Structures are given as structure tokens and as C-alpha cells.
Amino acid sequence: xxxxxxxxxxxxxxxxxxxxxxxxxxxxxxxxxxxxxxxxxxxxxxxxxxxxxxxxxxxxxxxxxxxxxxxxxxxxxxxxxxxxxxxxxxxxxxxxxxxxxxxxxxxxxxxxxxxxxxxxxxxxxxxxxxxxxxxxxxxxxxxxxxxxxxxxxxxxxxxxxxxxxxxxxxxxxxxxxxxxxxxxxxxxxxxxxxxxxxxxxxxxxxxxxxxxxxxxxxxxxxxxxxxxxxxxxxxxxxxxxxxxxxxxxxxxxxxxxxxxxx
Amino acid sequence: xxxxxxxxxxxxxxxxxxxxxxxxxxxxxxxxxxxxxxxxxxxxxxxxxxxxxxxxxxxxxxxxxxxxxxxxxxxxxxxxxxxxxxxxxxxxxxxxxxxxxxxxxxxxxxxxxxxxxxxxxxxxxxxxxxxxxxxxxxxxxxxxxxxxxxxxxxxxxxxxxxxxxxxxxxxxxxxxxxxxxxxxxxxxxxxxxxxxxxxxxxxxxxxxxxxxxxxxxxxxxxxxxxxxxxxxxxxxxxxxxxxxxxxxxxxxxxxxxxxxxxxxxxxxx
Ligand SMILES: Nc1ncnc2c1ncn2[C@@H]1O[C@H](COP(=O)(O)OP(=O)(O)O)[C@@H](O)[C@H]1O
Ligand SMILES: [Mg+2]
Numbered sequence: 001x002x003x004x005x006x007x008x009x010x011x012x013x014x015x016x017x018x019x020x021x022x023x024x025x026x027x028x029x030x031x032x033x034x035x036x037x038x039x040x041x042x043x044x045x046x047x048x049x050x051x052x053x054x055x056x057x058x059x060x061x062x063x064x065x066x067x068x069x070x071x072x073x074x075x076x077x078x079x080x081x082x083x084x085x086x087x088x089x090x091x092x093x094x095x096x097x098x099x100x101x102x103x104x105x106x107x108x109x110x111x112x113x114x115x116x117x118x119x120x121x122x123x124x125x126x127x128x129x130x131x132x133x134x135x136x137x138x139x140x141x142x143x144x145x146x147x148x149x150x151x152x153x154x155x156x157x158x159x160x161x162x163x164x165x166x167x168x169x170x171x172x173x174x175x176x177x178x179x180x181x182x183x184x185x186x187x188x189x190x191x192x193x194x195x196x197x198x199x200x201x202x203x204x205x206x207x208x209x210x211x212x213x214x215x216x217x218x219x220x221x222x223x224x225x226x227x228x229x230x231x232x233x234x235x236x237x238x239x240x241x242x243x244x245x246x247x248x249x250x251x252x253x254x255x256x257x258x259x260x261x262x
Numbered sequence: 263x264x265x266x267x268x269x270x271x272x273x274x275x276x277x278x279x280x281x282x283x284x285x286x287x288x289x290x291x292x293x294x295x296x297x298x299x300x301x302x303x304x305x306x307x308x309x310x311x312x313x314x315x316x317x318x319x320x321x322x323x324x325x326x327x328x329x330x331x332x333x334x335x336x337x338x339x340x341x342x343x344x345x346x347x348x349x350x351x352x353x354x355x356x357x358x359x360x361x362x363x364x365x366x367x368x369x370x371x372x373x374x375x376x377x378x379x380x381x382x383x384x385x386x387x388x389x390x391x392x393x394x395x396x397x398x399x400x401x402x403x404x405x406x407x408x409x410x411x412x413x414x415x416x417x418x419x420x421x422x423x424x425x426x427x428x429x430x431x432x433x434x435x436x437x438x439x440x441x442x443x444x445x446x447x448x449x450x451x452x453x454x455x456x457x458x459x460x461x462x463x464x465x466x467x468x469x470x471x472x473x474x475x476x477x478x479x480x481x482x483x484x485x486x487x488x489x490x491x492x493x494x495x496x497x498x499x500x501x502x503x504x505x506x507x508x509x510x511x512x513x514x515x516x517x518x519x520x521x522x523x524x525x526x527x528x529x530x531x
Contacts, residue, residue, distance in 0.1 A: 184366045
């Protein structure tokens with residue numbers, strides 16, 4: 001065999017070996033956990049029991065769909081929060097760029113709002129928007145908004161001076177310069193803001209649901225904690241970890257498509 | 263040169279200058295201390311390829327940017343084909359040492375960008391961009407993004423973009439200044455062949471005397487700051503010129519030594 005074909009083979013072998021090693025590690029981890037909990041080396045009230053976690057997941061996902069229903073509420077609120085927060089963030093960035101004086105005037109107010117620990121607004125949003133999804137959407141959107149705003153401003157400001165000069169010598173209008181030069185240069189920076197904004201939208205929504213809600217994974221989590229169903233809590237945490245990973249992955253795929261030139 | 267200036271002095275300058283570029287009594291300062299250009303007066307005849315050489319910081323870029331309309335004229339008058347400079351004029355194209363390609367556009371889209379901005383018909387600019395990419399030696403790379411191209415290839419795309427504009431005046435600010443010696447010679451060859459096809463006015467800034475002599479009809483030497491014109495030397499090497507053949511041509515080397523002498527004298531005085 002020549003070299004070029006053996007090298008990828010070896011790499012593939014390494015990848016497979018890593019996956020197998022991970023599975024083996026997880027198997028031992030859960031078996032050990034099960035053993036420790038069953039024999040009450042640590043009280044299962046604190047650490048749950050893996051077999052019951054699995055049962056809870058199975059039931060919630062495939063039998064009575066309770067987890068699925070809450071997942072849909074959480075996802076829906078997250079997307080709303082993300083959409084509202086990022087659209088408002090980009091719109092504000094455009095206003096800042098168009099009227100720099102307004103940016104200078106409002107800078108301190110925006111900084112103060114951004115510095116405010118957003119979760120502290122949860123009680124206010126509950127009063128304003130009620131127990132339903134809108135108080136969660138507001139909390140999530142308030143997080144996404146500032147992240148996307150600052151990345152959009154930074155992105156638009158980062159346009160290369162050479163590109164602007166060149167476009168001017170070509171006779172490009174202001175509108176052409178904005179649409180064809182400034183905006184495309186800002187896309188990578190805006191995108192990293194959007195990715196972070198999505199994760200923070202989820203954080204805001206879950207936080208809001210934990211504090212007070214009728215539906216959603218956060219509400220489920222706080223209900224399970226209140227009734228000492230520790231295995232159930234672990235299943236929800238697992239679902240949340242998977243949800244976060246999937247959201248990041250989706251953003252990565254969209255980014256790769258959009259920014260092929262990078 | 264003397265005939266031109268006499269005509270200019272005796273008659274109404276605007277009347278005779280609608281086909282040429284005239285810089286008259288130009289003076290430019292940045293703040294109190296930096297005197298970038300001092301009493302620069304030059305006239306470029308139609309289709310002339312003129313190089314401006316001079317030590318770094320002497321005001322070459324300033325003169326070019328004034329011609330491009332990127333900075334405001336302080337003292338003196340500038341006239342390009344009878345009209346004052348203005349950024350975005352369709353009869354002027356501008357090129358920099360940095361390729362300034364848009365990383366999100368393919369080579370072809372970059373090459374046609376300026377023409378597109380200037381509203382050239384789509385089919386026409388597409389075919390022109392393709393022709394030019396082929397002429398600069400990038401056939402087959404039309405769909406490549408700049409990140410996949412080498413330094414020299416990117417500057418070739420920038421050349422194609424500049425020529426795609428069809429402007430009768432090209433302003434070039436050390437366009438090959440950032441390239442290695444070998445690539446530079448190749449691109450000089452490309453530039454000469456493009457220019458020979460449709461002669462336009464070129465104002466070519468460089469700090470490389472050999473490059474200036476190889477390409478130009480005339481070499482203008484500027485002194486260190488405040489930048490004055492200290493020599494204006496016609497280069498009467500026959501055209502078409504071959505960059506690689508010139509390297510071995512004794513006439514070229516004699517001329518080089520001559521210009522170098524004048525340059526030294528100018529720098530001393
Ligand atoms: N926008 C500016 N503000 C202040 N000084 C400048 C500016 N542009 C150029 N200069 C100064 O003017 C002098 C001439 O610059 P430049 O024309 O770029 O020189 P060259 O292109 O010959 O190297 C330099 O000393 C430079 O620092
Ligand atoms: Mg310069």
C-alpha cells in the first residue's frame with residue numbers, strides 16, 4: 001500500500017477507536033453510578049439512579065411525551081426571544097451607524113442596561129407579561145439584544161478603510177457601499193454575535209421558566225426539584241445539554257454555508 | 263515638455279487641456295509641520311505612461327490621491343481632461359499596493375466589481391472580466407475566492423479589475439511594491455501588454471527606478487520632503503517592450519545609469 005491511502009485509514013481507525021473508548025467510558029461511568037446509588041454508598045436522593053433516569057427519559061420522550069411538550073414550549077420561546085432580540089439588536093446598530101450622535105448620547109444608558117444582571121428583570125417581566133411565554137421571551141430577548149447589538153456595531157465598524165477608499169474611487173453611492181461592502185464585511189462578526197445570542201436566548205428562557213412558569217423545561221426542572229425527583233432532574237439536564245449542542249451545531253452549519261469564502 | 267508648458271502659459275490652460283492631465287503649482291501640507299508636496303507642476307500628454315519615483319514619504323501618494331480626488335486640493339490647480347479631480351469619476355481608475363479584493367467575492371466577481379458599480383451592462387462586463395482574467399494569466403481561477411489565491415495572483419485580479427473599468431486614466435500607487443522580484447517582473451509584463459492594447463494615461467507611483475524605466479514613457483523624480491520635481495526624464499526605449507528582454511538590453515542599462523546619475527544630482531542639489 002502506498003502512503004496516501006494508508007494515512008487516511010489510520011486516521012479513520014483512530015476516530016473509531018476514540019468513539020469506542022468514549023462509549024466504554026460512559027458505560028463504566030453509569031454502571032459505577034448505578035452501583036453506588038443502589039448500594040446507598042451515596043444517598044440516591046442526592047445523585048439519582050441512572051436506570052431511573054433512563055426510565056424517566058423513555059417515558060417523557062416516547063410514552064406520555066411530557067418532556068417533548070415542555071421542550072416545544074422552551075424551543076418556541078427561545079426562537080422568539082432570539083428573533084426579536086437579534087432583529088432589534090441589528091436595527092439599533094444601524095441607527096447607531098447612521099446617527100453617531102445618537103450613539104454618543106445613549107451610550108451610557110445602554111451600558112447601564114447591559115451591565116444590569118438581566119435575570120433581575122425576571123420579576124418585572126412576570127408582572128408585565130404574565131406567567132406565559134412572553135415573560136420568558138422578554139428575558140431571553142433582552143440578553144440576545146445587547147450581544148447582537150455590540151457585535152453588529154463592531155462588525156460594521158471593522159470595514160477595511162482600503163475597501164471604502166476603493167469603492168469611493170469607483171464612484172459607489174452610499175447605499176451601494178453599505179450593501180456591497182460594509183454589510184458583507186460585517187457578516188462574520190455579526191454571525192459570531194448571533195451564535196452567542198442564541199445560546200443566551202436559551203439561557204434567559206430557561207432562567208425565566210425556573211423562576212415562574214406554566215410550561216417549559218425550566219418549569220419542569222423546578223417542579224422536579226420541588227418534589228425531590230432527582231433522577232427526573234438529571235434527565236432534564238441531559239436534554240438541555242443535548243439541546244444546547246444541537247443549537248450550536250445548527251448555527252455552525254448555517255455559518256459554514258453563508259461564509260464559504262472564509 | 264517645454265512646448266507644452268509654453269502653450270499652457272501663453273494660452274488659456276483649460277482650452278488646451280481637455281485631452282490631458284495638468285498639475286499646476288501644486289502645494290500640499292498636512293498640519294503645520296508636514297510639507298508633502300511643493301510647487302509640483304506637470305503635464306501628461308494623452309496616452310502617456312508616466313512614473314513618479316522618489317524616496318518614501320516624499321509625497322507621491324499625496325499627489326496621486328489629489329489626482330484621484332480623495333483629498334482636497336489646497337494650493338494650485340489640477341485638471342484631468344479639462345475637469346477638476348473628483349472621487350468616483352468614471353474616467354479615472356485607482357489601484358493600490360494592497361490588492362483590496364473583497365474576500366466574499368470570487369475572482370471573477372471581484373474583477374467585474376468596479377464595472378458593476380459603474381453600471382456597465384451585465385453581459386459586457388462579464389465577458390470583459392473573463393477576457394481580462396485570461397489576459398492576466400488566471401484562466402481557470404474565475405470561481406476561486408481570494409483566500410485560495412497567492413499574493414501575486416490576487417494582484418493580477420486587481421489589475422483585471424482596474425482595466426475592466428475602461429477609464430482613460432489609471433492611477434497606480436506602487437501596485438507591485440509588495441511582491442517578490444520574480445512575480446513583480448511577471449506582473450510588469452502583464453501590465454505592459456494590457457496597456458499596449460488600449461493606450462491610456464497611466465500615472466504609476468513606485469520607488470523602484472528599474473521598474474519605472476521598464477514601463478514608462480517618462481520618469482518623474484521627486485525629492486525627499488517637501489516633495490519637489492527634481493528630474494523629468496523621457497524614456498525613449500522602443501515599444502513594444504519585453505520586460506525580460508530589457509533586463510539583458512545594454513541600452514536599458516545605459517539609460518538606467520543615466521537616470522540614476524540625474525537622480526543623484528537632483529538629490530544633492
Ligand atoms: N492624512 C495624513 N495626515 C497627516 N500626514 C500625512 C497624511 N498622509 C500623508 N501624510 C504625511 O505626508 C508625507 C507624504 O506622504 P505620502 O504622500 O504617503 O508619501 P509617499 O507615498 O511618497 O511615501 C508623509 O510624511 C506622511 O506621513
Ligand atoms: Mg506611498
